[in-house]
Amino acid sequence: MQALHQKVKELLESGKVQVVIGYGEGSGGKSRPVFIRSAADAAKLVWDDRCHQNLAVYINKPEIKKMGKAAIVAHPAAVRTIVQMIAEHQLSSGAIIVLAVENDTLEELTDNSSLEVYAQSHPVLFPPFVVKEIEDIAALSAAERFEFWQNELEKCFKCYACRAACPLCYCERCIVECNQPQWVSVPSHAQGNFEWHMNRAMHLAGRCVSCGSCTIACPAGIPIGLLTIEASRIARTEFGFEPGISCDASSAMSSFRNEDKETFIQ
């Protein structure tokens, strides 16, 4: 943490950046996102095992962009997110300084290639609450899985916190807000919730970096990230597509290979 404070102090003092997006002390022992703008405040940053939220969600927030050049404290999943954002042209190369943190290590990444090298050498470890659920579900039969998701999705009241917490759910107008045609039924009944989550998963296939931020954000306690993580798992197994490791990768769902497997097509 000392090294992080020192680094942030330098960055702000030298004028290399005007704001640092990081974690700070929150209420009731929680951590919270903070935006450090002066070297004197650098010591307010914390980095420990409470810091799960994916801060990349703040990079393109207009109020923060207005502050000037930013640096961001990023865990391995957030580094992947940033790489994916660059690949999807949501962030230009070198636009942000990434302070990659993991356990006690800190690395400053400023260009695409260092980001890629870091992302490729740091596998994303699912937060513990996700790993357990992934294993639990794998053990279920199809009928049990149907039951499981019906029960989980029944809790969803469509606050869209999962979407807001995800840095890769950046569409200004989400498919749920389009009504010509209205693909996704707005009320939070079973059908509407099923359509909503199926669409979110399909839209994150090959893009979800498995950070778990959506699961943390869901106030109803639904392990909702499992769906997007599964969608990315499918893209990985079927198309060999790993999100967030290459700044100029194409998108899994808008590209194809002639040899994509098609065993189920008659």
Next chain:
Amino acid sequence: MKSITHDNLLKLLAGLADEGKIVYAPVRKGQKVFFAPVQNMQPVVFDYIQTTESPKLVLFPRYEPLISFEYQGKEVKVDDPSAAAPAERVLFGSRPCDAMALKRLAEFFDRDIPDALIAGRQKALTVISMSCIKADADCFCTSTGSSPGDICGSDILLTPVENNGYAAEILTGKGASIADRCSSLFSEIPEIRKEQYLAKVEKAFSHEEVRKKLSHAFDHDIWNGASLRCIGCGACAFVCPMCSCFDIQEEGTAKKGSRVRCWDSCGFSLFTLHTSGHNPRHNQSERWRQRVMHKFSYQPEAAELTGCVGCGRCSRACPSDMNLKEQLQDIAANVETV
């Protein structure tokens, strides 16, 4: 005064369900506690500080048809749900802040053009609340006009006392009708001082003072800093017992369909988007300001209704730890009185 044992309380609730009333009670789903209709009382939980989802859904459901139509041959059958008699409901396990919220929510929907659906549901609703013997750091009911043993809005208020029993305050005619019908389940005890059992919730700010300060704070720069970490996710509004924003949607096919009211949030970026493309609340800071102002300034000014009861749900649900209590303390301390 009356008291009831834990076992008799469960019998009372089961009896109400058997009578055909819809009994909403707190049940655990995963890690969280929700209000859901129960038939038997086995899944009902008692060990929560506050439920995750508020009980507002008994008055103001997540979604509901306002009017429906269906072609039957060449005829169109139109269904107006407000014409039907609402089901008799019992809400059990609401906290005093929740009971107050439901009362205020009903008043809110009764202003200007009374909302028949919500008024009807309130008439048919009996509220059996449970005082708080535990609170956490996110609770601030005492700053918004409620308190851990407040009777406002409840028909019966139970306070856990010794020996696995509850002191029962029968507060309204609706409460009395239940207590009378099931009088054998209650016993008489000498008057007790319930305060000794209640949680202590320090007053964090005064909502009157906040209201005064907010009336000059529209252009204050406090909103920019305060809302930086808000991601506009809407979790706060969806768990809040007093948030009343809704969206009207059309559902169905050419043959059959409904106009549906669904929960919404003023924190969403599209909430105020005009057809022209103009958005009067362009930034999250403006939307955060709206949330606070509506609850602590506009509504109190317009109708003497504070739009918050201090249940703390929004703070517990917020993925960015916005913490409303802290923000209001900040306003009370740092916005100048003009």
Next chain:
Amino acid sequence: MENTFEPKIVAYVCNWCTYAGADLTGTSRIKYAANVRIVRFPCTGRIDYNLLLKALALGADGIIVSGCHPNDCHYTSGNFHARRRWIVFKQMMEYMGYDMRRVKFSWVSAAEGAKWADIVNTTVREIRELGPAQRIQNEEFRMMNSEG
């Protein structure tokens, strides 16, 4: 006992191959089950997975999605894109516990009238055995929390 259940099948097909193939089935007077409602699209690339969800929600018991064989798409690559989506969609549906034996994907060219008849007939037979589709609790306004 004889199974009298007549499943409703929706077929989403591309204009250039499968639709023409189905046409050929008709003109060659090959008989096939009448349970299928064909919806024609310019290309499989245009067949949004949401169309499948909507069909299931609105009462279909089974779905056939069909278009040109790989490398034969009128628009060169529409079917390759579609195939990627089907691969993910199918597995996602299975992950959510949906019985994907109800949804058939196929390539049927304009010359394969007999294949089309065969696909429709097998699909109808299989789905008749599976029975009516399990709905995602689709009564429109079933109150959450199973009230009423």
